[in-house]
Amino acid sequence: MPSTTGWTTQDIPDQSGRTAVVTGANSGIGLVTARELARRGARVLLACRSEERGRHAEELVRRQVPGADVEFGPLDLADLASVRAFAESYTPGTLDLLVNNAGVMALPYGRTADGFETQFGINHLGHFALTGLLVRKLLNTPGARVVTVSSAMHAVADIDMGDLNSERRYRRWIAYGRSKTANLLFTHELARRLRAAGSDVVAAAAHPGYAATNLQTAGARLEGRRTAERLAELGNRVFARPAEAGALPTLYAATAPGVRPDSFTGPRPMGRRGAPTGARRAGWTLNDVAGERLWAASEQLTGVTYDDLEG
Secondary structure, eight states, X not given: OOOOTTOOGGGOOOXXXXXXXXXXXXXXXXXXXXXXXXXXXXXXXEEESOHHHHHHHHHHHHHHSTTOEEEEEEOOTTOHHHHHHHHHHOOOSOOSEEEEOOOOOSOOSOBOTTSOBHHIXXXXXXXXXXXXXXXXXXXXXXTOEEEEEOOGGGGGOOOOTTOTTOOSOOOHHHHHHHHHHHHHHHHHHHHHHHHHTTOOOEEEEEOOOSBOSTHHHHHHHHHTOHHHHHHHHHHHHHTOBOHHHHTHHHHHHHHSTTOOTTOEEEOOOXXXXXXXXXXXXXXXXXXXXXXXXHHHHHHHHHOOOOHHHHO
């Protein structure tokens, strides 16, 4: 991996003429990622579940970056019909960058519109389906990239192929860790398949470290646990990096020259300034057999196959 010493948003190469889709771009790391890509000249589609928050983010980016070419697009990763509708609405024949950023963390047990456990369904299956539905556009685009945002918390748990939807026992942090392991296994297998197809599309992963976003408070807020929510807010203020710093690994993986397929970019250790670096990852996220098995299961569960990549 090239040196990232001192790398900041000022080092993002010119993105003029490039188009990016960023999921979860209405707040936090996704919003910063979209804004900085737009600042460097990219056309950015803000793929968000809430139209109200997505439109607000669109207006905010335009205020912060005069002349920014950004547009809201409705996308609910918890509903495969919405994922398909979003992909169908994306009419250009090319796509330079797909940032699979949206996610949920440590929520109480729930199910998506299609019956999947919420964290696995949104964090992995929704993005698996979206990428598959857009893969032809990516393959048509020289130098295209897919960046999937995982987490250091992937190290909490390997994927359980016998219980992908946590039906036998649900532990929210284990389920979250498994969904983030799934993100890395997906990146690993996608990179392998792209290489086998002779494509120059780069599939890479990133993680933000402990960044101050609404991810930490969402579960407690959903359950009405006000004390837990306040503690999470305090942790964000005292210990977390700002979202601007948390977005750097994603932006590096998305734009820096020389990013390797299946690389995993993370932040510098706490106490050191900003620039991203290669992140440690659990060995199980590099397991070819596990990657193939998860891929096959994901195709079966979502009904999305990567025929364009195979052919």
